[in-house]
Amino acid sequence: MSRLLGSVRARATLGATLVVAVALVAAGTAVLLSLRSNLLGEAGTQAERSAREVATELAVGTPYGELSLDVDDRPVQIVDEDGTLVAASEDLERISGTSVGAVQPQPAATGDGGDGDDDGGDTDEDDSGESLEPGEIGERTTVSDGSATIDGDPEDYRFAAVPVETREQGRLTVWAGAPLSAEHGAVNTALTVMLIGFPLLLAVVGWVTWMVTGRALRPVEGIRREMAAITASEDLARRVPVPGTHDEVARLASTTNETLSALEASVDRQRRFVADASHELRSPIASLRTQLEVAAAHPELLDLDGAVEDTVRLQRLAADLLLLARLDAGERPADARVDLAALAREEAGARVGVRVRAGEEGEGEVTVAGSRGQLGRVLANLLDNAQRHARSAVEVSVRRDGELAVLAVADDGEGVPAADRERIFERFVRLDAARSRDDGGAGLGLAIARDVAVRHGGTLTVHDAPAGGALFELRLPGTA
Template identity: 50%
Template sequence: MISLWPVSVRRSNTLAAALICMLLFTIGALGVHALVANELSARARNTAAHDLDQLVSAYRVASLGGGRTALAAAVLSDPMFVVVADSGQAVVTSDAIVRLTPQWSIPGPAPMGAPPDWTATTTVTLRSDAHPNWREFRAYTVLGRVVNDVPASLVEPLGRTGSTLNAGLDGSGDTSLRLTVYLFVPPWTTIQVLRLFDTTMARFVPLAVVVVALVAWFASGRALRPVEAIRRELAEVSGHQLDRRVPVPRSHDEVARLAVTTNDTLDRLHQAHLRQGRFVADASHELRSPLASLRTGLEVALAHSDRADWPAVAERSLLEVSRLQRITADLLQLAVEDGPAPSDLVDVTDLVREQVAERSLATGPAVLATVAGATLVRGESVQLERLLRNLLDNAVRHARSTVSVTVSKSDGTVVLEVADDGPGVAHPFRERVFDRFVRLDEARARDAGGSGLGLTLARAIAIRHGGTLRIEDSDAGARFVARLPGA
């Protein structure tokens, strides 16, 4: 499916800004147009109502003795009026209407019995077949008022035309008539102002849309320039160039934070890549030694099969296979140490007692335990048992005669200590022994088959359970101290 919307962020922002600007300005122009039209129409209506009051007042003053002079005083600036008798015939029509010679329907008189303050609003359409496009030929709003008891001398003859109410008067008599005065509301000011407004907006809105689109185009380009630089730099990053970093703009905005986060991610990827490289190299070296030993022993035995001590060959092969199995198990265990630790309640004291009881049956250094009461932590029993087992294996491997295990509580923390009376670990190497496949020279010379991953795995388990594992000072030998949050 083909999308009409541009894919480019810059073009999308520009188009969106232009459309929104056009929509808002159009709605605003229509709203202002309606507001101005209503305001001007209301003003024209009020002006017409005031002029109509003058016409009605002129008739009333003239009826009370003012005579034709009072009618002549009612002069309008833009007179479009018609006075209708109760018979429906026009009494006097303004020249402004007559000169157009329209075909129109004169509004009817006020209904019989209408009160003296009767008012009406109606619509009258002026039209002409000869000049249909004249601006005067349109629908007008017309205001009407009633005037009672007007002497015939101020009315007759009917059908007069002029710009004043007394134009063509020559009647006389004692009768009185009721008249309905209609005045047209002139729309010319409203039309002119609205036309000027529409013309202005017709030029302003497109100009405003173009200006907003240009501003959005350049602003988007400036905002996306660092993003493009980040993209180009990331495109150059590969498995052999993880040391490259994206440029960080000086704007301290979202793009700058994105660049910082990207560089942090690249740092982590770089470090992980370096660790993976070292890990693969060390693992290949550690696995190569038992495999080579196993293969050499089997090849020699097969070359001299008649003189080989096959039980001894099988025993040596089994030892090498066991070493491979330990290395593989530790590697697999380290590979799954990334998830959160379970939240089961585990009693470290019970684990220590089980391990000490198990090792009391084996030959080698004596394992002594000093434990407090119940020392509960939250975690996984199998993992914590492996941590303790690895620490004990390391201590037994290097101890001369005694290994001591101590479990205590301190400020809500469970402290597990495993110490031996062996050669110990020099202070500069206390962190290095926790790296993968790192064994000190003296330890390697006395190694009885360790994988080089036991202490690494022990620290990973402690960290996974929210604790720590480090080597601390002791009077003799090495002293490993694990601190875990108590439950």
Template identity: 60%
Template sequence: MPRLYGSVRARTTVGATAVVAAALAAAGLIVVSLLRANLAGQADLRAEMTAREIAAELAAGTPYDRLDLDDAEERPVQIADSSGRVRAVSEDLQAVSGLGDPATALGSRAAGVLSGEDDDDLDEEDPRPGRVSDGAWHATGRATVDGRTTDYRFAAVEATTPAGETVTVHAGATLATSRDAVAAVGRAMLLGLPALLGVVAGVTWLVTRRALRPVAAIRGELAEITSSGDLTRRVPVPRSRDEVAELAGTTNQTLAALERSVTRQRGFVADAAHELRTPIASLRTQLEVAAAHPRLLDVAELTDDVVRLQHLAADLLLLARLDAGERPVSPEPVDMAELVRDELRRRPAGARDLAIEADVAEAPSVPGSRVRLARVLSNLLDNAERHAAAGIRVRLGAQDGMAVLRVADDGAGVPPDDRERIFERFVRLDESRSRDDGGAGLGLAITHDVVRAHGGQITVGDAPEGGALFEVRLPSAHGR
């Protein structure tokens, strides 16, 4: 069972739940704030409507004792003149506080009744007789009605009676209903938030488990492949076209490449053992004969076998290094024209006395190892000498910013079906040749791997002379 706290599923669930919780908390605060502001605005509207209704009656000349000032608990009303003297109040309204001077209850504009709130909405002068002011003051205060004190939102409106007396009408709207509504919404959110987060966590857990199920299958299959060592097996690829399917496809490609590498390595080891067995057996036989009959020892033949064994061991070691991805530690520009001239100059005359035609033009320098690039040319010349009838042609030039080396012979050529296979290791197309004449079949394989290690490519085709034409293309030092 996977560790819950360290699994991708657990981290994804916790992360998604935390994000949703933060989003819901922010949304809840915004909703509550908007609801509180909206309800406060409605309370202001109710209080102002009540104040304007009473002010309109006063402006029309209705006496104080005939005003409808009932229902003080829902809408407490108090009327004060310009001197702050209370002229009328709602029934059962006992006290009002928080709106100015307690001695004058709500006070007046001159006394700073409502802390100057919305003072720009009122006219500076008193309204004319029989008129109500256009503006209104709003403030939050407390009122005591029938022994119960609670918060109200008050509105103050001025009116002038037909007799010319200016009074201020203070009317309130209770905030208890608004606060109860806000509290109810808050409780509902607090109760619903854990349930909603639980649903989000559960859905995220299930969806993530379903999404990661192919990953678990891939991991299990890889574990079985590792334990069994069977590289022919492949991990399951899900039908979905997502990143997991791409991961499975890439994993199968890696397994296929690993299988080819292991198969190649095993074949290489088997072929190397087979190739080494012959010179070692020959050396042992000659040494045993020399031990029994010293006069029969052929030193020249023994030396040839030792040299051949030495060359074979060096070739195997070079191939092993190339397989390991070894590159020159500090590649330096190699003058290909100079390299070809030096190699042709040092090359000993062959036993077959073949004519070598050289056409060496200026070519761009190639970054890499001079020793290994010289080995490429040497192997191609050895192969050409082995198959040529009368002559060999070597050409060096430049094409598309690359150094191009061509080695052609006038031999039998390479059949099209074998032009890829000849670069495989221990491959000899002419089985009638002896191992001494035909080599171990590693020359072209080494040439191919060295060229690839230098970022180039090698191909084989038909030469104008009728034999094989090997073409090597290497990137220049300036083109990298």
């Protein structure tokens, strides 16, 4: 049960059914209240019409015995100023909800005031305070709910009280009732229809939602099964099916395939990296081992300078691999303030044939936020590459270009062919296949420089230098 309720399909069905149920209950309640209000208003209008018809007869001086009190078998009472019932419907046996609970008229001369049996009607015979002339009917109507029994038939009524001023009897109040049976019947019928129809409608909503949700989620289940198969087989070349619906599920499948492609490329790149790293490490390790084995057998043949050279090369390669591993792991650079001009002077000061040109006059410092160590490594790698290919001169320039800080390294060598200007930033790439590892390194310098530039929010590109060689430009967001 918990597994079923934990599915998206079940939760969507339950949620939709609950929302519709709440809406139906709210709408049904509003309909019932509106229906009851309208029917009560109509009953009140009928009661007032009956009371005014009798009041009209009284206003023209019609005697009590000639009044139309038994029309449509509706309860009618006529009460004088003293609260005495002076006339009533003939078959009236019991009444409540009016100002007088008596059902048998009493002569006004007795001053009896009726039996005073008030069954809860809290209105007065004329609490409106209207001042009426003889023969005039009051404009204001008092409305109340109650019940009455006529000829043995009890029923609920809505009563209306209308005041009238007569010439002989003085101020009288006519109470007339209209039955509420239609209101009760209509409300009960509507309630019965809702109690039967709402559950059926909710069942239909739940079934339709279940079917539609299942159809919508079927491609998702296909994606899940394929991902499970890919995980089990570790075959990143497989792809999940993309439905032809052009909706969110289709976009999810496309994004999943893009993620799988990126993951496959990353894994392939990692495998090539490990293979290349192993290959690069094999040469200095093998050389160092050979020298140590020779030295162990013939100490006098030990090439100490060669062993130190191989050890240094091995140390540099290990440092490069470690830095690349940290960059691949997403290590964020420090947020220190670095002066590129000072960094360029410091790095070029230890090299022969490197000239530094820092900024325009009055431009001030050219600073960026980042890791001084990593940015120094970028500059060192660029200078190593430039000195390796330059014929006679290498120039480092630092300047501002809008909000960017630009560090450029130019040489007067042969330059980089346009077709290779992106490939040189790949790891373990050497354009000169004949160049030895001893002379040219492992082919990681420019790859490290590009990765560091990207991690600092910048770019590293290569163009033609004014002197005909290569011009490497490092562009980074500047700081104020």
